Amino acid sequence: MAKKVQGYIEIDKERCKGCELCVVACPKDIIRMSKDVNAKGYHYAEFFNPEPCVGCADCAVVCPDGVITVYRARIEV
Amino acid sequence: MGELRLMKGNEAFAEAVIRAGADGYFGYPITPQSEVIEYLMAEKPYERTGMVVLQAESELAAINMLYGGAGTGKKVVTSSSSPGISLMMEGISYMAGAELPCVLMNVQRGGPGLGTIQPSQSDYFQATKGGGHGDYRLLVLAPASVQEMSDFVPLAFDLAFKYRNPVMILSDGVIGQMMEKVELFDSIPRWTDEEVIEKNGDWATVGKRPGKERNIITSLDLDPYSMEKHNHDLFAKYQKMEEEEVRWEEINTEDAEYFIVAYGSASRISQKAIELARAEGIKVGLIRPITLYPYPYKVLQEKVEKGAKGFLTVELNMGQMIEDVKLAVKDNSKVEFFGHVGGVIPTPEEVVEALKTKIIGG
Amino acid sequence: MELTADKIKELVVKPENKVYTKTPLLTDKTLSYCPGCGHGVAHRILMELVEEMGLENDTIGIAPVGCSVLAYEFMNVDMQEAAHGRAPALATAIKRLWPNKFVFSYQGDGDLAAIGGNETLHTCNRGENITIIFINNGIYGMTGGQMAPTTIPGMRTSTSPYGRDVQMMGYPLKMTEIVAMLPGTYYVSRQAVYSAKHVRKAKKAIKKAIEAQLEGKGTSFVEIVSNCNSGWKMTPVKANQWLEENMLDYYHLGDIKVDGKLVKEIV
Numbered sequence: 001m002a003k004k005v006q007g008y009i010e011i012d013k014e015r016c017k018g019c020e021l022c023v024v025a026c027p028k029d030i031i032r033m034s035k036d037v038n039a040k041g042y043h044y045a046e047f048f049n050p051e052p053c054v055g056c057a058d059c060a061v062v063c064p065d066g067v068i069t070v071y072r073a074r075i076e077v
Numbered sequence: 078m079g080e081l082r083l084m085k086g087n088e089a090f091a092e093a094v095i096r097a098g099a100d101g102y103f104g105y106p107i108t109p110q111s112e113v114i115e116y117l118m119a120e121k122p123y124e125r126t127g128m129v130v131l132q133a134e135s136e137l138a139a140i141n142m143l144y145g146g147a148g149t150g151k152k153v154v155t156s157s158s159s160p161g162i163s164l165m166m167e168g169i170s171y172m173a174g175a176e177l178p179c180v181l182m183n184v185q186r187g188g189p190g191l192g193t194i195q196p197s198q199s200d201y202f203q204a205t206k207g208g209g210h211g212d213y214r215l216l217v218l219a220p221a222s223v224q225e226m227s228d229f230v231p232l233a234f235d236l237a238f239k240y241r242n243p244v245m246i247l248s249d250g251v252i253g254q255m256m257e258k259v260e261l262f263d264s265i266p267r268w269t270d271e272e273v274i275e276k277n278g279d280w281a282t283v284g285k286r287p288g289k290e291r292n293i294i295t296s297l298d299l300d301p302y303s304m305e306k307h308n309h310d311l312f313a314k315y316q317k318m319e320e321e322e323v324r325w326e327e328i329n330t331e332d333a334e335y336f337i338v339a340y341g342s343a344s345r346i347s348q349k350a351i352e353l354a355r356a357e358g359i360k361v362g363l364i365r366p367i368t369l370y371p372y373p374y375k376v377l378q379e380k381v382e383k384g385a386k387g388f389l390t391v392e393l394n395m396g397q398m399i400e401d402v403k404l405a406v407k408d409n410s411k412v413e414f415f416g417h418v419g420g421v422i423p424t425p426e427e428v429v430e431a432l433k434t435k436i437i438g439g
Numbered sequence: 440m441e442l443t444a445d446k447i448k449e450l451v452v453k454p455e456n457k458v459y460t461k462t463p464l465l466t467d468k469t470l471s472y473c474p475g476c477g478h479g480v481a482h483r484i485l486m487e488l489v490e491e492m493g494l495e496n497d498t499i500g501i502a503p504v505g506c507s508v509l510a511y512e513f514m515n516v517d518m519q520e521a522a523h524g525r526a527p528a529l530a531t532a533i534k535r536l537w538p539n540k541f542v543f544s545y546q547g548d549g550d551l552a553a554i555g556g557n558e559t560l561h562t563c564n565r566g567e568n569i570t571i572i573f574i575n576n577g578i579y580g581m582t583g584g585q586m587a588p589t590t591i592p593g594m595r596t597s598t599s600p601y602g603r604d605v606q607m608m609g610y611p612l613k614m615t616e617i618v619a620m621l622p623g624t625y626y627v628s629r630q631a632v633y634s635a636k637h638v639r640k641a642k643k644a645i646k647k648a649i650e651a652q653l654e655g656k657g658t659s660f661v662e663i664v665s666n667c668n669s670g671w672k673m674t675p676v677k678a679n680q681w682l683e684e685n686m687l688d689y690y691h692l693g694d695i696k697v698d699g700k701l702v703k704e705i706v
Contacts, residue, residue, distance in 0.1 A: 006442075008451040019475030019668075019675040025635050042474070050447040057459040058635035064479025065470055066461035073456040077442060101536055129535045134561035138528040141521065141558070145501070145529025148519045149536045171522050270537075282499045282517040282533065284540055293511045295502075295520035 001076045007055025009047050012067040018042035022059035022068060028052040031059055079260045086226040086253040087112035089261075090156065090182060090246075093230035095122045098265040099180075100151035101129040103142035107161045108194040109250040110184035114156075126267050136161040140168030147177035147243075148294040150273045150281025152234055156182035158250070159200050160191060162208075169243055170209030174296030176280075176311070178237035180230065181215070181245045184253035185393075187420050195420020196250030198341060199394035204247045205370040205401075212308055214315045216244045216322065217369040219340040223257035231265060236322065240314055241280070247369060249393065251342035251422070315371075324367035325376055329355065333362030335436055336380055337428065338402050339391040340366045343416070347391045350428035361432060369398070377405035387411035387436035391428055394418055411436055464490045464515045471509050473580075475675020477665030478507055480632040481574055484642040485545070486514055488649055498541045499533050501526040503550035506580040510545050524555025527562035530569040541652060543570040549579050552588040552614045559614060566623025566657035570648045573615065573660065576667040577686060584670035588612040591689045596670070611689060615662040616705045619695040625657035627696035631664045631687070633679040644694070656699070664690045 009031075016038060022045050023031045030049040038044045045068075047053075055072025084092070091113045094102060102122075104114045114132060122128035133139035139155050146153035157165060162183045172179055183204065187197035202208075204217045216236050218229045226248060233244040268276065274283045278292075285291040298304040329351055330336065339347040344365040354361045364380070366373050377388070387410055390399040396414040403412050415431035417423045464486035472478045489498050495516060502510035504523035511518035521529045526544035534542040551559050551573050562569070578596050579585040585598040589611050593602040603611075619627040626648050630641035641663055648659035664686050666678040673681060695703045 006447055006451050008447055010452065015469060017474035021475055021675055021679070024676050024679075050444045051442055053447075055451075055458055056635075060459045061635040061638045062480065062632075064472065064474075064476055064483075066465055066479065066483050068459070069457060069461075070459035071451045071453070071456040072458045073451045073453070075447075075450045101532060103532060129532075131531070131535065133528070134557060137525065138531075138558050138561065141525035141528035142532035144522065144525070144532075145519060146532035146536050148529070149499075149533055151536050153532070153536075167522055168525070175520075282519055282537075284499060284537070285496045285515075285517050287496060291515060292517050293520075294518070295511060297508065297520055 003074050004077050005054050006073055006075045007053035008050050008071045009053065009059060010069045011045050011047060013044040014038050015065055015067045016042060016044035017065055018044055019064065020045070021062045021064070025058040025062040027056065027058065028054070079262055081258060081260055083256055084223060084259050085112055085256050086223045086248065087184065088116045089223045089227040089259045090230060091116035091120070092261060093227040094154050095120060095126055095128060096262060096264040097231040097234055098126070098152060098267040099128055099154050099234070100267055101131070101146045101153045102155065103131050103133050103139045103146065103153065104155045104157065105133050105136045105139045105161060107158045109186055109196070110156050110158050110182070110253050113182070126264070128267065136164035137168070140165035143179050144168050144172050144177065147172055147179040148175070148282045150277030150283055151268070154180040154182070156184065158184045158186045159188055159197070162200060162203070166209035169215070170211050170213060171296050172243045173213035173215065174211060175294050176241040177243065177294065178241050179243050180233040180237055181243055183245060183247050185247065185249040187418060193420045194250070196342060196422065197393050197418065197420065198249055198343060199397065199418065200247065201369065201392070201394060201397035204245050205372070213311060214370050216240065216242055216318055218244065218246050219367060219369050220246060220248050220252055221341050221344045221365060223252070223255065223259045226252060227259050227261060231262065240318060242314065247341070249342050319371040322368055323371045323373050323375070325373040326365040326367060328363040328365070330362030330364065330380070333360050334386045335359065335361040335432065336364050336385055336388045337361060337391055337432065338364045338366070338377070338388055338398070340369060340398065343391045343393055343423070346423055346425055347428055349425035350432070353425055354429045354432060359432070359437065372401045374401070374405040377402060381406055381409045385410050387413070389432050389436050390414050391423065392416040393422070462487045462490045464495060466513055466515045468512050470513055472506060473669045475666065475668050475678065477576065477632045477663065478574060480638055481572065481663050481665065482510065482513055484638060485543070485572060485645055488642065488646050489516060489541070492649060494541045497539065498543070499537065501529050501544040503544070503546040505547040505550050507545055507547060507574065508581070524550050524553070525558055526550065526555065527558040527567070527569070527571065531562055531565070531567045534567060534569050541570070541649060543572060545572045546574070547580070548573070548575045548577065548587045548589040552612050556614070559618065560621070563618040563658045563660065564621045564623045568652055568655055568657060570652050570659045571661070572645065573662040574665050575662050575690065576665040576670070578667045578670040580667045580670045584667070591686060613690070615660065615695060618658070618660050619701060619705065623658050624660055624696055625699045626651045626659040628694045629662040629664065629690060629692050631682070631692055633666065633682050662690070664692070
């Protein structure tokens with residue numbers, strides 16, 4: 001069994017304002033804007049493909065509203 | 078008996094600031110009150126008591142230093158003269174809105190505009206009716222002697238913290254510049270940091286206290302209902318001042334038929350005028366408002382009820398306090414005004430003449 | 440073992456694996472800023488530092504007038520809201536009366552460079568031991584996109600609708616270079632927050648600024664070149680591109696003064 005660094009992000013979609021800066025910031029292109037809207041009417045950011053995520057936190061670092069929480073662990077695959 | 082000294086009004090004020098345990102003075106020089114900061118800088122209160130003294134780059138900066146300083150829950154004070162006080166009005170409005178205690182000294186000079194460096198009382202409206210924007214009141218004390226330039230400082234701090242409201246000492250160039258004997262009060266120690274936190278930690282920026290709510294100092298409230306309530310709360314506070322803080326002095330009023338109403342330097346002149354008039358057999362007394370806000374309306378009303386035959390207001394302006402006298406007296410007795418402006422000082426003889434022509438014979 | 444999204448979540452999303460989340464020194468109130476506005480990032484890195492440096496109970500901040508007038512609603516420390524442009528004057532007195540607190544002002548370009556220019560200059564010139572965070576987005580956001588002192592030549596705003604004509608409207612004011620020339624400043628830097636790399640750099644600069652104050656060295660001043668998507672009438676992503684392509688030619692990033700010495704030629 002090999003080990004890999006696996007990341008995962010949680011997006012507080014109700015507090016997301018849909019600015020898309022996290023989409024641009026993500027080096028793995030695994031965040032996109034949802035088709036749905038949140039209660040405020042924004043298309044919120046969506047983490048659609050966790051596997052390539054390394055938990056670099058760039059998305060959270062550029063998020064003006066602090067809605068992204070980042071996790072990172074070494075897991076066995 | 079306290080220490081006796083011969084001092085200028087401005088110097089007595091400055092010495093009283095140190096003795097009252099003030100934590101910070103922030104000011105900008107302007108005639109006729111520059112002796113305040115000169116005295117403080119020479120006296121080195123930062124060595125005597127640890128008090129901060131800073132010459133700001135403008136009155137705008139000075140009043141906003143005061144705004145920041147007042148927010149810390151410590152005792153802060155500034156002084157200026159009329160044009161400088163005009164510049165400070167924005168900051169004073171913020172402090173009234175944010176309910177911050179501070180002491181403001183205005184050693185008035187004549188205006189409008191750059192006006193003159195000579196004495197005046199023409200900032201009465203500005204001091205007592207607001208001055209800056211918004212509905213607010215300052216508590217206003219009017220000293221009439223060098224002694225009161227000293228005595229009113231600890232009183233002003235007490236009132237400022239009691240009501241969490243700016244207190245203005247409305248003096249003028251006569252009182253600020255003249256020298257008199259003054260009995261200085263014994264020094265009141267500055268509050269320690271722990272005392273500041275204990276007394277004012279519930280509202281002041283003392284640093285977030287563990288386990289307690291943080292403090293925010295602001296005059297902003299974008300919710301109309303909340304802002305309306307804030308205005309009502311302020312006015313409930315002013316109502317309390319009106320009930321509890323009215324101060325005045327009466328001289329020779331027991332048997333008086335006529336009354337001179339005057340404050341500050343005009344009351345000193347009027348006091349002599351009363352002596353002269355009494356020597357001629359005129360039964361006249363002096364009512365000297367000490368608080369200009371809250372104003373002693375009731376005192377005047379009582380005189381009217383007892384049959385006062387007339388009131389002469391004497392002011393170093395074009396007639397400002399007379400509006401408050403009229404509010405008290407209404408149409409129930411005669412109210413007239415006498416004054417000089419531009420730095421011209423009325424003589425007691427002129428006041429007696431005005432009393433005779435405008436009130437008694439008029 | 441196949442790594443499904445659910446499986447990854449199960450394996451990774453555990454408290455001990457949390458590497459980044461909003462600092463508790465930002466309140467839970469929704470920021471009043473437009474989507475993508477740099478203010479939110481600037482607020483966050485400042486408050487992260489207050490938390491990381493253990494200053495939560497020893498910080499007093501000053502909010503300005505402008506878009507960030509409500510900064511005190513979001514920064515979860517003792518705060519005071521200043522009159523327009525006067526934040527450095529407030530900070531001056533607060534620091535002198537509480538010399539052991541970390542005192543900062545947070546100001547926009549209108550507040551700091553226009554109406555408050557004098558307070559900024561004199562506070563820095565006295566070397567007040569405070570930290571000034573200056574957000575420069577080249578426009579007045581709060582009032583609806585009017586020209587700021589920092590609006591770059593040719594830039595369109597609602598009061599320079601044909602672009603800033605410097606012959607008629609004057610030149611953009613480089614306050615950061617000006618304060619760097621004053622003997623009272625100890626650390627002066629210009630940063631940006633439009634990419635993760637720049638956010639991390641900006642945070643390091645603010646940390647240096649805070650350290651300078653804690654060491655009693657004098658005024659520390661960090662400008663953050665930021666965006667104003669609404670005022671610039673661009674999407675947040677476009678605005679950040681425009682910032683990089685246009686603003687940075689005029690407002691060069693990097694430290695200008697370190698340890699009280701100029702480290703960059705001022706042009």
